[in-house]
Amino acid sequence: MSETLEKVAVQTEESRTQTRRAFIKGGLAVAGTVMFTKAAEAAYDPKSAVKAYAGKKEITDVLTDGPQRRMLGKGIMSSTYSMPSVYEKEVRKRTLEWLTPDTLATISMTPIQSMHGMIVPNGLHFDRFHGGAPDIDPATHKLVIHGLVERPLMFTMDDLKRMPSVTRIHFLECPANGALEWKGIQVNSVQWTHGMMSCSEWTGVPLSVLLKEAGVKPEGKWLLPEGADASGLVRSIPMEIALDDCMVAYAMNGEALRPGQGYPIRLVVPGCEGNMWVKYLRRIKVTDKPLHHREESSKYSELMPDGTIQRFSWVQETNSVITYPSPDYKMSGPGRYVAKGIAWSGRGRITHVDVSLDGGRNWKEAKFTSVALPKAWTRFEFEFDWDGSEMLLMSRATDETGYVQPPMAQLRNAVGTNGVYHRTAMVTWLIHDWKGNRAGEIENVQF
Template identity: 70%
Template sequence: MTDQIVEKVAVQTEESRNQGRRAFLKGSAAVAGGVMFTKAASAAEGAGYDAKKAVAPYAGKEEITTVLQDGAARKTLGFGVRKYPYGMPSPFEKEVQRRTLEWLTPDSMASITMTPLHQLHGIITPNGLHFERFHGGVPTINPDEHRLVIHGLVERPLIFTMDDLKRFPSVSRIHFVECPANGAMEWKGVQLNSVQWTHGMMSCVEYTGVRLSDLLKEAGIKPEGKWIIPEGADAAGMARSIPLDLAMDDCFIAYAQNGEALRREQGYPIRLVVPGCEANMWVKYLRRIQVHDVPMQHREETSKYTELMPDGTAQRFSWYMEANSVITYPSPDFKMEGPGKYFLRGLAWSGRGKVAHVDISVDGGKTWKEAHFTSPVLDKAWTRFELEWDWDGSEAFLMSRVTDETGYVQPPMPQMRKLEGTNNVYHRTAMVTWRVHAWEDGKNGGLIENVQY
């Protein structure tokens, strides 16, 4: 199947005007609002373009008549080839980097850095900006010495070298990977004022590797084999229990990311890819896979990565990351530049499949309009959305709400908190709200802040 760019325009109906939030959360609502685009924005409009109308907003303003001057770059030669054998970003982009909160964890060996989502474009995260999550630091592994063992309830235990793995048929897919603790600090209330802090424990890249099902078939699963236990070669010995049905579906073992070998912090030389599921299941530095008849109840799925519910019980094996979305521009990382035309942009994703549509509200959820997609719509991957907005300078509350192809609709935070309480730190996938201060609001005019609405 070929994935295509999908541009959707909703037509508002009387029925959609009357839809309540509860109906949306049940996945049965129609989409409200229409997306309007300026004639000048599309060359396809041809004769419909009105030049006088296009320049009308600039009437009475001083015309720029100064001659464009040659800068320093025009007056001297630049550096030559192989100055940097491995290309690096411009020094003017040095602020675009992964960041961490020093107080979040007691040390850097079992910690996390977050991707600057608000500074990315498209749906592919550069390798150098991919978020990091370590449980025992980053090992340095010689790929020539590394081995992958498949054993347990199999007919033929196997040991693979890296060269062995690369002889199998390869597969390349684009998927997001998200820590289930993404947004964990927002459960009890607003804590941080940046998209990097609220949503940065995730990335989206192209992985290349070998299907896990091909390797398991090569080993031959015994009838009593129902689970696999992948284990990493790092100091943490990271391991998770994964049902065999899931392992045989779309999981694969990646040795490359965005066209090059995995980075050390991303599991070099190989890691497991479990599309749509919690990042902790994507075991890095993969050294062995044991086929078992029951889940292992490893420390990473008992002491951590379980959800403490209001009644005191703990919910386990919540593998899939539900549909989520966020407006990345404008967001608390920016300040409005005055009333006028803006394009609200953001990211949407779902661990259950493809994004179906995204709605945007500028009044805190009272009314909604459907955004259009500006990227390919792929399975279990980021999707870019955008909506034109004429800001009149008054206070606004920006929200996005995604619906995936299963009909699941992203819930508001109060509903999620009512259902799961405030002791949980995982799977916070509720809508967020950015408050835009009125332009005339003194020193705060145009500032944007994270609020829970």
């Protein structure tokens, strides 16, 4: 067997050499084709596939039919709204009881470690409630645009759905994502370290279209969107961000917003703090000054080591996390691993994700396995061989503005550890060696 493999390896190398020669000799147009066919012919030998299975015991027992093969399943109308398989019941939003004294003004986290692709299904989108989630009847819900506009207007839900729409994929992240671990390790799952975040396809009316419909005045510099729920939450949004890419969304992932996400409408402020995406939106006042609402002065502002306080920190900075292997999983022995993760930036598109296996000394570029859209989750994968020894796994994202995600030590030096929000530094997964009593465990550690 090993002989065959060696032969294959030699052949492949030969064919590559031939290809290079052909390329140099024959010129680009011809060689391009030659290179493709020759490489394709020589590169794959089915026999080489057996190597990874050498030494594994072959199954010889005849496979039998399971019960599902011999009886009928459920009828077509057994569910008029499909729910996940009963075997997926561990994949749930979760919260931490110690975060807040009640269940009405707190947060649930998305099980990021079990998510695939760019989109989080609506049922697993993290929720941040400031006063519980109301059930609002869309037939009576109204949106008013008033203040510094030529013609204050009230829109019903029907009015809004008649307007032009746009559909975009954007992540939505609480600025407190990662906040649990400013001062060290507290949690053991990506759900807790990064779960105050989701990514969805949003559909709604471009805010610029609605503002122009009402005749926004040149002296209107700020927007004060407000919710119809018990918190009546407001954020002050500068006109440039409002006109840039905001929308009044009525749909996520193809269906109406869920009540926890602002049904029937919410503001979408791509790339910016989740609390700016005001839910249950009922009013947008155009003004010449910000409101300095509690949620942009006493909260969602960052205390610096010198006692100064950063406010109006709108953008969610570039970030990334490896979701597999991660603390929810265990390594299954030395061998090849495909690390998987997500990267995102509130300033635009992700351009690179790099992975380090040695604590940050050396890095290799990961490949994207999804489209890299602006202000959206971008999927990456990175293959590595694990020899069973202790390893430090980290990812580092770069966005289109050239901003590079910092190591934790660097961020700590710059902003201290009292800021609560915007902890966007790298995280580190320690992979325990394959010999000890924690063999293959993956531990959340912090530099």
